[in-house]
Amino acid sequence: MSVTKTQAQAITGxxxxxxxxxxxxxxxxASCGKVQPLPPGxxxxxxxxxxxxxxxxxxxxxEQFHKxxxxxxxxxxVRASEEERNLSLDRSSQLNDAYRTLRDPIARIEYLLLRxxxxxxxxxxxxxxxxxxxxxxxxxxSLDELREARAEGGDVDALRGxxxxxxxxxxxxxxxxxxxxxxxxxxxxxxxxANANDAARNALLARMNEILNRxxxxxxxxxxxxxxxx
Amino acid sequence: xxxxxxxxxxxxxxxIAYMDPQTGAPKCIPGPYGSxxxxxxxxxxxxxxxxxxxxxxxxxxTQPDRTIYSVKRLMGCGVADIQDELTRFPFRxxxxxxxxxxxxLGDKLFTPPEISAYILRELxxxxxxxxxxxxxxxxxxxxxxxxxxxxQATKDAGRLxxxxxxxxxxEPTAAALAYGLHKQKRGHVAVYDFGGGTFDISILKLVSTxxxxxxxxxxxxxxxxxxxxxxxxxxxxxxxxxxxAQFGVELDRHGEAVxxxxxxxxRAKHELSxxxxxxxxxxxxxxxTYSREFTRTEFEDLIxxxxxxxxxxxxxxxxxxxxxxxxxxxVVLVGGSTRIPLVRKTVGDYFQRAxxxxxxxxxxxxxxxxxxxxxxxxxVKTMLLLDVTPLSLGIETMGGVVAKIIPRNSTIPASAxxxxxxxxxxxxxxxxxxxxxERELAKDCRSLAxxxxxxxxxxxxxxxxxxxxxxxxxxxLQVAAKDLRSGGEHSIEVQPSYGLSDAExxxxxEESIEFAEQDFADRQLIEARTEAEAILTATEKAxxxxxxxxxxAAERRSIENSVASLRAAMAGKDYKLVRxxxxxxxxxxxxxxxxxxxxxxxTALEGKRLDDV
Numbered sequence: 108m109s110v111t112k113t114q115a116q117a118i119t120g121x122x123x124x125x126x127x128x129x130x131x132x133x134x135x136x137a138s139c140g141k142v143q144p145l146p147p148g149x150x151x152x153x154x155x156x157x158x159x160x161x162x163x164x165x166x167x168x169x170e171q172f173h174k175x176x177x178x179x180x181x182x183x184x185v186r187a188s189e190e191e192r193n194l195s196l197d198r199s200s201q202l203n204d205a206y207r208t209l210r211d212p213i214a215r216i217e218y219l220l221l222r223x224x225x226x227x228x229x230x231x232x233x234x235x236x237x238x239x240x241x242x243x244x245x246x247x248x249s250l251d252e253l254r255e256a257r258a259e260g261g262d263v264d265a266l267r268g269x270x271x272x273x274x275x276x277x278x279x280x281x282x283x284x285x286x287x288x289x290x291x292x293x294x295x296x297x298x299x300x301a302n303a304n305d306a307a308r309n310a311l312l313a314r315m316n317e318i319l320n321r322x323x324x325x326x327x328x329x330x331x332x333x334x335x336x337x
Numbered sequence: 338x339x340x341x342x343x344x345x346x347x348x349x350x351x352x353i354a355y356m357d358p359q360t361g362a363p364k365c366i367p368g369p370y371g372s373x374x375x376x377x378x379x380x381x382x383x384x385x386x387x388x389x390x391x392x393x394x395x396x397x398x399t400q401p402d403r404t405i406y407s408v409k410r411l412m413g414c415g416v417a418d419i420q421d422e423l424t425r426f427p428f429r430x431x432x433x434x435x436x437x438x439x440x441x442l443g444d445k446l447f448t449p450p451e452i453s454a455y456i457l458r459e460l461x462x463x464x465x466x467x468x469x470x471x472x473x474x475x476x477x478x479x480x481x482x483x484x485x486x487x488x489q490a491t492k493d494a495g496r497l498x499x500x501x502x503x504x505x506x507x508e509p510t511a512a513a514l515a516y517g518l519h520k521q522k523r524g525h526v527a528v529y530d531f532g533g534g535t536f537d538i539s540i541l542k543l544v545s546t547x548x549x550x551x552x553x554x555x556x557x558x559x560x561x562x563x564x565x566x567x568x569x570x571x572x573x574x575x576x577x578x579x580x581x582a583q584f585g586v587e588l589d590r591h592g593e594a595v596x597x598x599x600x601x602x603x604r605a606k607h608e609l610s611x612x613x614x615x616x617x618x619x620x621x622x623x624x625x626t627y628s629r630e631f632t633r634t635e636f637e638d639l640i641x642x643x644x645x646x647x648x649x650x651x652x653x654x655x656x657x658x659x660x661x662x663x664x665x666x667x668v669v670l671v672g673g674s675t676r677i678p679l680v681r682k683t684v685g686d687y688f689q690r691a692x693x694x695x696x697x698x699x700x701x702x703x704x705x706x707x708x709x710x711x712x713x714x715x716x717v718k719t720m721l722l723l724d725v726t727p728l729s730l731g732i733e734t735m736g737g738v739v740a741k742i743i744p745r746n747s748t749i750p751a752s753a754x755x756x757x758x759x760x761x762x763x764x765x766x767x768x769x770x771x772x773x774x775e776r777e778l779a780k781d782c783r784s785l786a787x788x789x790x791x792x793x794x795x796x797x798x799x800x801x802x803x804x805x806x807x808x809x810x811x812x813x814l815q816v817a818a819k820d821l822r823s824g825g826e827h828s829i830e831v832q833p834s835y836g837l838s839d840a841e842x843x844x845x846x847e848e849s850i851e852f853a854e855q856d857f858a859d860r861q862l863i864e865a866r867t868e869a870e871a872i873l874t875a876t877e878k879a880x881x882x883x884x885x886x887x888x889x890a891a892e893r894r895s896i897e898n899s900v901a902s903l904r905a906a907m908a909g910k911d912y913k914l915v916r917x918x919x920x921x922x923x924x925x926x927x928x929x930x931x932x933x934x935x936x937x938x939x940t941a942l943e944g945k946r947l948d949d950v
Contacts, residue, residue, distance in 0.1 A: 181809070
């Protein structure tokens, strides 16, 4: 690894850093063709010139990704000035970061909530869904029993069978939560189309956030069972 | 500006290729022995001269303690990483090694990037002879599963060899490029690259767009310490065990017999790819000869566990690409070890289709590197490679847990920003530990580097330093820090956990220039001595001439003194001093030369001087 200099912020703006023509957030200057720094605050949706809508056609996203990769990839700038090389490196890494996040329907929602200040990075809150508490309790007990049985060389097969069943039960619940989340995501898109007021939008964001917390709880449960079964 | 080439820096063999403008196709360049394969072997001769390739291979048997092979396995590694290898490879690791391995060849210490640089320099010479032009830029290939330190070590090797490394390209991706060009195929391609020391699997999507063809790597996985070497070692284990049982002899790990045994076993391995059995015969002492026959069935039973080890990464790569074996449109085999029938069968059975092996598995990676070198150099893009980072990048958080900030199989370049602040009042530094790997705890991941963000003392949480982690198109991490409160750049000093620091590479470069100066000095000394011999001979001849009695006793003494001084200088190593003494003797003999004018002697003295100036 190596240490690099951060991009000078002074060159970010509404005019081209090279020829001073107006650029307005475009990837390239329409006048001189030079790659432009990303305006501060541009998010992954904005990178593609899209609104904060959560329904994204995967084929369209991939097409845009390929098109922009062709233009922004550092391969194009091997012989360019250091400034341009760095700008290309910045832009193409942002393109790849944006593509990676937006192509995953869940990561996309998490990212939007993060940008709009409803979630904090790295702190995935896990919320035990109240209606599941009893089942979760039982599941955790069985996991403990399995660990004990394994440590003492007891019979694990019956427990395993039960856990496999429970796991698929929770996997189904996870699918249910995902469907619920996508339904709210579609409501969010409709609210954007209808120019809904802040209160209505915030309510939808809060609902998505709550579902995500429930989702990560269940997902961790499925994963921990998986770990025991392997 | 010189030429640009593609180089496959392999564990067993290395190759150099270029884009032939006449045919528009990439081509490998042959060396002085006619082969395009340069054995990745380096040997240090008794006089300190470095031998690379075939001449070095000869010396594996005669001078095993001055010869090294498979150095790629050590690139970017610390001593702790290779404990297992040390029991099987005759590496003589120096005790001072810790996070950079240093091994001894003869009386000198070398690091893996230096040895690799010798191999690169040899290939560079091949190409320069071939072109009649200098070569100064290259695309070098690396195993896709190489981590940051292994990539950095490869880049350092390029720099030490006097090459500007335009790009490090992953070997399976380079192979796919050469293959895709060849076949004009589209769809999902699995590249199974089983070489001499490393194993890679890459899953690619080949798409045609309105701009051109895109080779998008969806996922990659592998093992940087799994290859044909391990098969050789398995055969060695059997042979050594049998030798122990039969003769009661334990072969010296560094000895000649071991190298000979290794050679005949490798030959048998190659034979078993085409025939059902192979005979191994190896003299282990003047009276004892180990001899046995290996059948293919026996060989396959022996290597089955090694071949099986390649399948776990294959499954993981497919899972990450969210694809099934049946989704593959093509399966491409790369690397010498894919010549083994069991490997072909295992891969074919898993993907349920006959794998492609019509391209020369030895050359295909170098050819792909040449294509990429041409694209980067010419600026005329006909295709685009989109590669991924093989390992997740993370930073250590509370309790030694790793927070992943760039997941594995992210298209590169990829980046992540992290905000750092102080936790207690008047804290003046924030420690950052960067890691690569998939495990949850820092101790189980690969440490890349540690650094400290220095902050002025103040209330907890006041400092706001944003660190940007960026994996570039070579798969190498760059970090930059910004002080969000002042808006200025925040300087950091990174201590790489493995490999050479920038300063060390600089130092090595300087040393290699000093070496070059030393070489120059040696040559000058030889020339000056030759010249001195000539003038001494001429002077003796002049003294034997009857007319030389005409000079005074003082003059004769002066000449004799000058002769003595010149002889003394010739015994030393300072070529400048030798030259000076030659001039002095010339001065002292001027009168004598004049006296002997018109004689043959005069022409001899003058002639010598003129010729040699």
